[in-house]
Amino acid sequence: MKNNYCVIMAGGVGSRFWPYSTEKRPKQFLDFFGTGRSLLQMTFDRFSKIIPIENIFIASNSSYKNLIMEQLPEIKENQILLEPARRNTAPCILYAMNKIEAINPNANVIVTPSDHLILKEEEFIRTVKVAMDYTQKHDKILTMGIKPHRPETAYGYIQIDEKVDPNSNIYKVKTFTEKPNLELAKIFVESGEFFWNCGMFVWKVQTILSAFDNFMGEMSNKFRTGKCFYNTQEEQSFIDRIYKNCTNISIDYAILEKAMNVDVMAADFGWSDVGTWGSIYEHSDKDVESNVSLQCKSLLYDCKDNVIAIPDGKLAVIQGLEDYIIAEADNVLLICKKSEEQRIRQFVNDTQVKIGKEYI
Amino acid sequence: MKNNYCVIMAGGVGSRFWPYSTEKRPKQFLDFFGTGRSLLQMTFDRFSKIIPIENIFIASNSSYKNLIMEQLPEIKENQILLEPARRNTAPCILYAMNKIEAINPNANVIVTPSDHLILKEEEFIRTVKVAMDYTQKHDKILTMGIKPHRPETAYGYIQIDEKVDPNSNIYKVKTFTEKPNLELAKIFVESGEFFWNCGMFVWKVQTILSAFDNFMGEMSNKFRTGKCFYNTQEEQSFIDRIYKNCTNISIDYAILEKAMNVDVMAADFGWSDVGTWGSIYEHSDKDVESNVSLQCKSLLYDCKDNVIAIPDGKLAVIQGLEDYIIAEADNVLLICKKSEEQRIRQFVNDTQVKIGKEYI
Numbered sequence: 001m002k003n004n005y006c007v008i009m010a011g012g013v014g015s016r017f018w019p020y021s022t023e024k025r026p027k028q029f030l031d032f033f034g035t036g037r038s039l040l041q042m043t044f045d046r047f048s049k050i051i052p053i054e055n056i057f058i059a060s061n062s063s064y065k066n067l068i069m070e071q072l073p074e075i076k077e078n079q080i081l082l083e084p085a086r087r088n089t090a091p092c093i094l095y096a097m098n099k100i101e102a103i104n105p106n107a108n109v110i111v112t113p114s115d116h117l118i119l120k121e122e123e124f125i126r127t128v129k130v131a132m133d134y135t136q137k138h139d140k141i142l143t144m145g146i147k148p149h150r151p152e153t154a155y156g157y158i159q160i161d162e163k164v165d166p167n168s169n170i171y172k173v174k175t176f177t178e179k180p181n182l183e184l185a186k187i188f189v190e191s192g193e194f195f196w197n198c199g200m201f202v203w204k205v206q207t208i209l210s211a212f213d214n215f216m217g218e219m220s221n222k223f224r225t226g227k228c229f230y231n232t233q234e235e236q237s238f239i240d241r242i243y244k245n246c247t248n249i250s251i252d253y254a255i256l257e258k259a260m261n262v263d264v265m266a267a268d269f270g271w272s273d274v275g276t277w278g279s280i281y282e283h284s285d286k287d288v289e290s291n292v293s294l295q296c297k298s299l300l301y302d303c304k305d306n307v308i309a310i311p312d313g314k315l316a317v318i319q320g321l322e323d324y325i326i327a328e329a330d331n332v333l334l335i336c337k338k339s340e341e342q343r344i345r346q347f348v349n350d351t352q353v354k355i356g357k358e359y360i
Numbered sequence: 361m362k363n364n365y366c367v368i369m370a371g372g373v374g375s376r377f378w379p380y381s382t383e384k385r386p387k388q389f390l391d392f393f394g395t396g397r398s399l400l401q402m403t404f405d406r407f408s409k410i411i412p413i414e415n416i417f418i419a420s421n422s423s424y425k426n427l428i429m430e431q432l433p434e435i436k437e438n439q440i441l442l443e444p445a446r447r448n449t450a451p452c453i454l455y456a457m458n459k460i461e462a463i464n465p466n467a468n469v470i471v472t473p474s475d476h477l478i479l480k481e482e483e484f485i486r487t488v489k490v491a492m493d494y495t496q497k498h499d500k501i502l503t504m505g506i507k508p509h510r511p512e513t514a515y516g517y518i519q520i521d522e523k524v525d526p527n528s529n530i531y532k533v534k535t536f537t538e539k540p541n542l543e544l545a546k547i548f549v550e551s552g553e554f555f556w557n558c559g560m561f562v563w564k565v566q567t568i569l570s571a572f573d574n575f576m577g578e579m580s581n582k583f584r585t586g587k588c589f590y591n592t593q594e595e596q597s598f599i600d601r602i603y604k605n606c607t608n609i610s611i612d613y614a615i616l617e618k619a620m621n622v623d624v625m626a627a628d629f630g631w632s633d634v635g636t637w638g639s640i641y642e643h644s645d646k647d648v649e650s651n652v653s654l655q656c657k658s659l660l661y662d663c664k665d666n667v668i669a670i671p672d673g674k675l676a677v678i679q680g681l682e683d684y685i686i687a688e689a690d691n692v693l694l695i696c697k698k699s700e701e702q703r704i705r706q707f708v709n710d711t712q713v714k715i716g717k718e719y720i
Contacts, residue, residue: 019677297715299707310693315719317379317707319696324680326695333670333688335695336679347659347677355657359675 004132005107005205006051007096010040010060010068010114011083016276016341018348019332020294020309023360028115029067032280034295039115039274041071046118047110048074050125055107057081057100058114059092078231084240089199090254091219091246094212095239098223101205102230108136109208111201111251117283119270127267131202134170134265141211142170142202143256145195145264146271151185154275156197156252158264159188169266176257195264197252198271211259219246277325277341281307307338332359364492365467365565366411367456370400370420370428370474371443376636376701378708379692380654380669383720388475389427392640394655399475399634401431406478407470408434410485415467417441417460418474419452438591444600449559450614451579451606454572455599458583461565462590468496469568471561471611477643479630487627491562494530494625501571502530502562503616505555505624506631511545514635516557516612518624519548529626536617555624557612558631571619579606637685637701641667667698692719 014027021027028040037045040058047056058068059081068080081096093111100107110128118124127144135142145158156178160171176197180188188194212220222242229238247254256262272279284292284307291300293316294309301319308316310328318326325341327334332351336344351359374387381387388400397405400418407416418428419441428440441456453471460467470488478484487504495502505518516538520531536557540548548554572580582602589598607614616622632639644652644667651660654669658676668676670688678686685701687694692711696704711719 299710299715301703301707314691314693315711315715316693316695317711318694319700319703319707320684321695326693328693331673332675332677333686333693334677335681335686336677340679343661343679347661347679350659351675351677355659355675 002052002055003104003106003108003136004051005055005057005100005104005109006047007057007059007081007093007100007109007111008040008043008047008114009089009092009111010058010064011086011092012113012115013086014115015345015348017280017327018344018360019329019334020327022329025067026064026115027274029064029071032274032294033117033284038071039117040068042118043112043114043116044072044074046121046124047112047128050128051110054079057096059083059096060114061086082236082239083243085244087243087246087248089251090216090249091243093201093208093251094216094219094223095243097205097208097212098226099230099235101209102227105206107205108132109203109205113199113273115274116198117270117272117274117279119272119283121269124267124269127265127269128202130168131170131265134168134263135202135204135207139204139207139210139261141207141256141259141262143173143262143264144198144200144202144267145171146198147266147268148189148194148196151182151189152196153179153182153185155179155273157185157188157194158197159194160264160266164263170263171266173262173264176252195266196271198273201251201256202265207261208255211255211261215258216247216249216254222246277307277327277338280309281305281338305338362412362415363464363466363468363496364411365415365417365460365464365469366407367417367419367441367453367460367469367471368400368403368407368474369449369452369471370418370424371446371452372473372475373446374475375705375708377640377687378704378720379689379694380687382689385427386424386475387634389424389431392634392654393477393644398431399477400428402478403472403474403476404432404434406481406484407472407488410488411470414439417456419443419456420474421446442596442599443603445604447603447606447608449611450576450609451603453561453568453611454576454579454583455603457565457568457572458586459590459595461569462587465565467565468492469563469565473559473633475634476558477630477632477634477639479632479643481629484627484629487625487629488562490528491530491625494528494623495562495564495567499564499567499570499621501567501616501619501622503533503622503624504558504560504562504627505531506558507626507628508549508554508556511542511549512556513539513542513545515539515633517545517548517554518557519554520624520626524623530623531626533622533624536612555626556631558633561611561616562625567621568615571615571621575618576607576609576614582606637667637687637698640669641665641698665698 010028014021062082159174161174164170226238289304292307296310298316305323308326323338325336370388374381417439422442519534521534524530586598649664652667656670661679665683668686683698685696
């Protein structure tokens with residue numbers, strides 16, 4: 001247990017929920033479901049039940065340091081890893097693994113996004129325990145594969161091979177497939193052989209550091225040169241110096257798709273990446289006309305299937321809307337059909353170009 | 361000219377434009393058309409071209425004193441008449457006439473709403489001059505009748521009788537009809553005999569005070585007892601004492617429909633009562649898709665025929681709306697089909713009952 005560590009990656013920008021989430025306060029820091037805890041806090045709460053609090057690390061962008069300290073007063077400053085630039089997941093994870101190795105070379109680590117929703121917490125905890133036991137005993141890179149419930153085209157899929165052990169839910173990996181088209185996604189789901197890559201990984205630090213040595217040698221060497229700086233006053237300036245020159249690459253592409261020792265654990269713990277307004281809508285309480293009002297008061301007439309997210313204390317009086325997103329924050333009001341939400345990124349770009357950066 | 365006076369009635373609550381206009385800041389105090397001047401200021405500007413500024417009086421509710429002084433720094437405190445209660449137009453006008461009589465018993469007065477729009481200002485000024493000349497010479501109660509351009513069912517209509525003089529546009533009045541049904545309104549418009557009652561009246565103080573003596577004797581006596589208080593430090597406390605017990609009645613019902621010396625001037629100076637979002641929409645600049653954005657920035661996609669009124673400096677990003685009102689102020693966001701705007705009053709009531717008075 002004391003060898004078990006957790007790295008929560010909390011550097012996302014969350015422009016898909018603009019203006020409700022903004023670069024100043026991205027999705028992981030918001031209490032989307034009105035529980036009183038942000039997605040990051042809920043993630044921390046979940047892991048604090050199985051990992052010692054002092055072994056939980058938060059990796060994020062420098063600009064979010066204060067937000068993290070504010071939301072997670074339980075952790076020490078040394079448990080916050082600050083990336084001076086956005087370089088995707090591989091450099092972030094490599095940094096975290098080097099830092100943890102310097103504390104405990106026998107560390108067994110779970111790496112997780114900070115902004116996902118887990119509905120079946122008991123099943124989740126049971127699954128993570130099994131996963132960490134497995135990597136403790138085997139030099140494996142273990143990914144969490146989520147049993148798909150719909151032919152989602154926005155996710156990566158992992159195809160399973162044979163079971164590593166007839167009594168477990170852990171399989172060898174046959175292939176990785178990024179964002180299939182709808183037709184292919186339907187075949188994937190029906191086959192029963194494909195699982196969603198939810199971005200949660202388990203391994204011993206030694207296992208993953210060896211993989212970095214093999215597949216990302218140059219980057220790995222760079223981080224190893226800081227061995228005596230990790231967990232000292234010099235760590236940040238060392239990171240600030242080397243980080244910007246790191247390749248911008250995901251852990252999936254850098255390691256998982258190349259390494260031979262990757263297994264997948266088939267899991268089903270009510271996972272959602274809360275990646276769209278549609279998923280927020282799906283997981284929120286609804287009124288009799290199936291409208292969702294996030295933390296705000298609303299008075300609705302001839303309205304159904306809408307999701308309304310305006311600031312706390314504000315009142316929305318709406319007549320005659322069906323299947324819309326109504327979101328407001330700071331100085332921006334967004335109204336958009338739910339079915340058109342993939343255009344929000346374009347709206348953000350247009351706003352930046354045509355109106356001004358101060359609205360982003 | 362020095363006998364010419366003007367009373368601008370500015371006591372309305374303007375709940376039809378909630379939440380854009382509120383009881384704290386009703387319609388007449390708002391710059392609906394982005395000209396830099398509120399409707400009240402525009403009304404004042406118009407009359408200041410033909411009436412000496414010191415002869416222009418503003419009658420309103422006590423609660424709007426500061427707003428009036430702020431918006432019209434040109435006038436003195438004694439030119440603001442403060443009603444301690446809402447009692448419709450008859451008591452308000454009777455108060456103003458007594459006050460003006462105490463200053464100038466030969467005063468010739470035009471009484472006007474504060475929150476209407478006049479598009480043809482030159483024609484308006486010409487018309488008002490003719491009207492005031494006429495009442496100066498005749499003991500007549502002259503109403504302004506607007507040539508109707510559509511069968512509006514929300515207005516009162518004045519039917520004309522014969523001309524008082526073949527060279528003028530002034531007629532004797534045959535009948536007054538309040539809010540006809542659509543069928544009748546169509547007949548009215550086609551006949552050419554009916555004009556809209558726009559709530560603008562011209563008379564000598566002596567003429568209207570005699571009419572009050574005849575038709576509202578008790579109320580008239582009450583106001584006459586204050587003769588020595590008007591335009592002194594004691595005026596307000598006298599008014600505060602008698603006003604609440606006045607009958608709540610309109611000048612139309614109290615006097616115009618009863619007096620025999622009522623004439624109507626047929627006018628056509630681009631008048632709008634700006635009584636609906638539809639009329640705001642009609643009179644505002646539109647983008648290529650016929651959307652109106654009142655004093656706010658907007659980025660619109662697949663949108664047409666909407667009117668957007670959110671606070672200055674705020675940005676509306678809207679996709680997929682047609683023919684809607686989007687209005688916001690303080691802590692309320694309203695979205696409503698333009699065709700359903702008559703329900704806004706109900707929304708205000710519902711908000712008060714179900715949500716709380718602080719949102720009104």
